[in-house]
Amino acid sequence: MDRQANQDRQSSMAGEGERAEDFTFRAIAAGLLIGCLLAFTNLYLGLQTGWISLMSLQSALLGFAIFKVLPRSLSLAGRRFYFMTTPFTPEENVLVQTTAGAVGIMPLSAGLVGVIPALTMLNMDKDGSPPIVLGWLELLGWCFALAYFGVFFASPLREPMIIREKLAFPSGTATAQLISVLHKVPLFQGRVSTGSNGGELNRGGERSAEGHRDQETSPLLQEDDSDENVMKGSSGWKALLWSFLSSATFTILSYYIPVLYAMPIFDFLSPSHDLAATWGWWFTPSLNYVGQGIIMGLPTTISMTAGAFVGWAILSPIAHYYGWAPGHPMDSESGSKGWILWVSLAIMCSESIVGLIALVASNGLSDLKRWLSRRSDPTTAQYGPISTESPSDLDASVEDMNGLTLERARLIKETVEVEHEPPHRLTPLSWVTWGLVSSTILAIALIWAAFGTNGIHPWATLVGIVLASVFAILGVRALGETDLNPVSGIGKISQLIFAILQPGNVVANLIAGGISEAGAMQAGDLMQDYKTGHLIGASPRSQFKGQLIGSTLGILISCFAYKLYTETYEIPGPQFPAPTAAVWLNLARLVNRGHLPSKADVFMLAFGLLFALTGTLRTLARSKALKVGGHGGRNRPLSAAEKIVTLLPSGIAFAVGMLNTPNFSLARLVGGVIAHTYSKRRAAVARDRGGAPLGGIFIIVVASGFVLGEGAASIAGLLLKQSGAEPLTCWGCRGGCAGGCP
Template sequence: MIPGRCIIVALPMTQPAANETPRHDPHDAPPVAAPAEGQDPERYWLENVYQGGARQLTPRAIVAGMLIGMVMCLSNLYIILKTGWSMGVTVTACILAFSFFNLMRQLRVFREDFSPLENNAMGSVASAAGYMTGGGNMAAVPALLVLTGTLPGTGWLVLWFAVIAALGVFAAIPIKRQLVNIEALPFPSGIATAETIKALHGHGEVARQKSRLLGIAGLIGAIVAVLRDAKSAWLNTHAPEFLRLPLPIMEKKSILPWATLRDRPLKDWGLAFEPSLLLIGGGMLMTWKTGWSMLLGAVLTYGFLAPAMVDQGFITAVTQKAINTWMLWTGAALLVTSGVLSFAFQWRSVARSLQALSGLFRKKHEATQDPLAAIEVPPSWFPMGFAILGPVAVALMAYLFQIPVWAGVLALPLAVVMGFIAARVTGETDTTPTKALGPVTQLIYGGLAPGNVAANVMSANATGGVGLHAADLLIDLKSGWLLGGNPRQQLIGQLFGVVAGAAIVVPAFNLLVPDAQVLGGEEFPAPGVMVWAGVSKMLSVGLEALHPSARMGALCGGLLGIALVLLDRWAPKAAKPYIPSAAGFGLAIVIPGSSSISFCIGAGIAEYLRRRKPKVAEAAVFPVGSGFLAGESLMGIFILMLKAFNFMPK
């Protein structure tokens, strides 16, 4: 969940707003049959893998993908505002769709089975809709609200999101064949999806077990949300929002030197257990290293640094919002420097991306000799898509955000370059580096258009959105390549998902966040939003406008981010498990301490199962963690809707 990841799938949270966690371990990818040396891989695929006559992008696959994707988009929106992360979409969507259509087949509503390639096409639609919260969308737009206090109308924002996401889809066209067909980059999340679909449609009991676990966990998560958040005449008993931790060092007995800490219970500092299965479920989808790093960051931030800053008068109140206002600069600097440096170490991928980009102007395939000319997406769709949607994007930038036309025009080729880089890095590492590319774009526009906050925020949104959706489509196309699917139909399905996701995410956001005051507090800490806004504010007003203590915090955070990345890269192999994750540690600084504690508990449970009961972990960790996330988040949104429309006391 500020950044993007089991069983057959090691997909867990993807894209959130600052942490970059791989969706799937590339080393766990199963071997894939390959053509003999010297054999044309595309012709081999056409003759041995391609399922030309199978049902794929059917009307029911489109409708199911749009509906499931919209539901998961709502879930991701709630999770992102809570934690900065977002959950994986495609595998969960495939499990849900298979379970639903299998039930409908048994009830004889449908005569034909839901085929594997239908499920794959449905997953392309659902992922495009569900990931509409990523790519900076739900970081940049809320950040603009925080910085300016206003946003464009709902219809305009829906159009903005749809155009940017569609540009990302078209940006993937020129490099799909090179990355997926020829180079056969891993795209481990795509392999995970293909393997999951094979298991679902090949072993009914496996599918039923996963769907049962997903459903039961979702129901439990929804019940927890009702018991904690619902207040009405028909429910008089409520679960507590926080529970004290059974620590021997508490309140006035604290041996810590900070007078403020001794005068207040640890709960006031956020060092308490928050009974949220959403957070525990999120932790189950993290690595154990990220989980314990978050706990370490929370203890150091809220048990040591925050009380010291309160005693010094730099933090004016013991509230999450007041603490976060100061801590933001330390956490943001750590996340940005670690993200950019990690990305810099992938310079070979960047170089290969630019080389592929230069090849766009060379004709690689003659139609008369191209075995896949009737199956692959025509190369002409790339320039046509940008020729049609590019002017629309530039006009929207100028009209909605007062971005100069020249700056909007510059954003388009920059977005293409960033999209190509993001796609290759995702293919090689399964980590989409939108959280590194966003700050890079912010720095560029900070120099080109100094003081223009909207240009800084929304130009980064454009590049991040293009990069995410280009990488997302290539992940889906990888699974289609392995299953023998039609790439042209998958791309069309992705466009259906883009429309569905844009149509649901904007009105839902307006309902959950009626004004900027909602963001940055205990209900919606929105760490990704606050980091994005902080970077833009710093670039527009300059470091000299910050309080000297905040500047020192930012310097220390930036240096710590660099140090953690270098240690993780160069330390002896035996020492690496004990080096904190820069992403996890940085995230803990900008979210409540209670959230980090719950994340760590979830990660600890999953790690225990993987070590002691690997078969149970393989079968249960992903569906249970995803179910907790989806159930509590969707019920949380439903309760907020009831309160917003005065059907329930606030």
């Protein structure tokens, strides 16, 4: 970036109190529009595979694209209507992606892909409760109950974690880097995470419906001169349009010719075993899954495919042929599909919970040591904390520290607390206090109204929200350190606690887990947005308001979309198995009823111990890598131990691959290979010619078009299904087909 431009921008901080508010109607409108598309897409993906896209990068791209192609004015009936009287600013783009993310994440944070479908799967004999199907008003009440308190948790955490500790929040940093490239403005260098608290890291934005963001570093968003060229002309927008249309066209075409969605190509390898219909081995060449694989990266897609292979090529046949799961292999109750779900559950619980404990223990010890060293260091006691108004004042304060070594002075300077924003751009504490109190009361009342005496007691709802606030702090801390928000483990810990508080109540157990997951998820996602805004210079107050507005519309859109899907399709069913719902329900049954299928406990223990170990090693390695990143850690050679850790599979991705039939993972693996090949090509060309032929943004644009295209076409699929449209032919369909084929 241009150093002079950055210096000019830093110097403008002196007059920051007079800066115009970046909360604009056009930014909110664009964010809500993009968020609606994301909400439909994420509900579709979550119910289908349990893996969704948060799409912060994609929201920023689309926001930039809307205002790039939107005319400044339009003449109608002799009158001129102005759409844009001023240029679209990077601060507004931050508001766009914050608002869009708040709308788009609601299907996950409100439990519409997990807890709510799980309630419809209840069985009177097994759970002591009949299936609970919420009506339109009850579903709205549930979503309103979960939509806000996590937002109020997050706001007070901005200062200690972003301002003081300068935690990395890698996905938020990556989004800020993208916005800086699109708008050709530098980041505020004084705000970039450095030192022991982490360096910049470029990453994607995938998340399992079990709550984990893609954990692997993405090489695709590495800035070079060609990044600007991709978006300056029409090549980037043409790529987005064509990838969107290609994905949407394939989705509609597969509705009328379902075999395109589920190609039984593996039956040719072993015709006698009927691999597609019996064992779930078919291939779906969905461009949506390919796009997701590109964003995830090769390591995550390999982990997912490995899980699919172990689950469906090894464990499923073993459980079936040894009589542990005697039903049809594709039966979720008596077949091996339901049997391997328990193994998947053990992997998720062990990696997420043990990894979270390891990270909190590690950070807690390091924080304690740092606090004790500051207490015992006379120079820190004498000169810190230093209260300053600007970086220049900070330099002067450090220069006045006579008798200190340069290294010590630099250390004090790096740990000084500096709030860059004036008070009128910050979220008032009164907003947070009243919002937290009112959202808590609202949640208790609405959840009681939705479930009554058969659900969770009001006092238990309050306990759940208190637990959610504590867990949100742990989750945000983990997110800032590792780019991993362990809401899966947080939800499961709540389920374990409520098995003691309300024993035998499966409904209360599910609700309590959903409350904790929602709080931690919304807090973590808003903190990522705060990090983006901090680096770009956006108003935290504007982001806070955008988050609340987006969450409100997200409730309405998500409830509407969920009711459309449940009225049109069987959920869970062949096309939308809702795998995450089965995980929630099985854990609730386990901690309240204690029943396991034959021999499942042995495999759960073995796989649980294995991935507890690998998850701990991976979590600690990511935390260490981020801590040394600010000192050039990304470029240093890896040690032998670190190389081994990078080869360990992601437990969550492995478990999700096991939960779903292999077709969902195979297409993502194709995307991961494409991303890896593209990255290697860019690196080779950069070495040979001094620059890449296409910037890293280009492939993100294409992948975004693939994902959003199928999400948009899924709305058309809903309408076709409701209108009774039939497929043209069911030739070749052997199971798992889309459209109207049985």
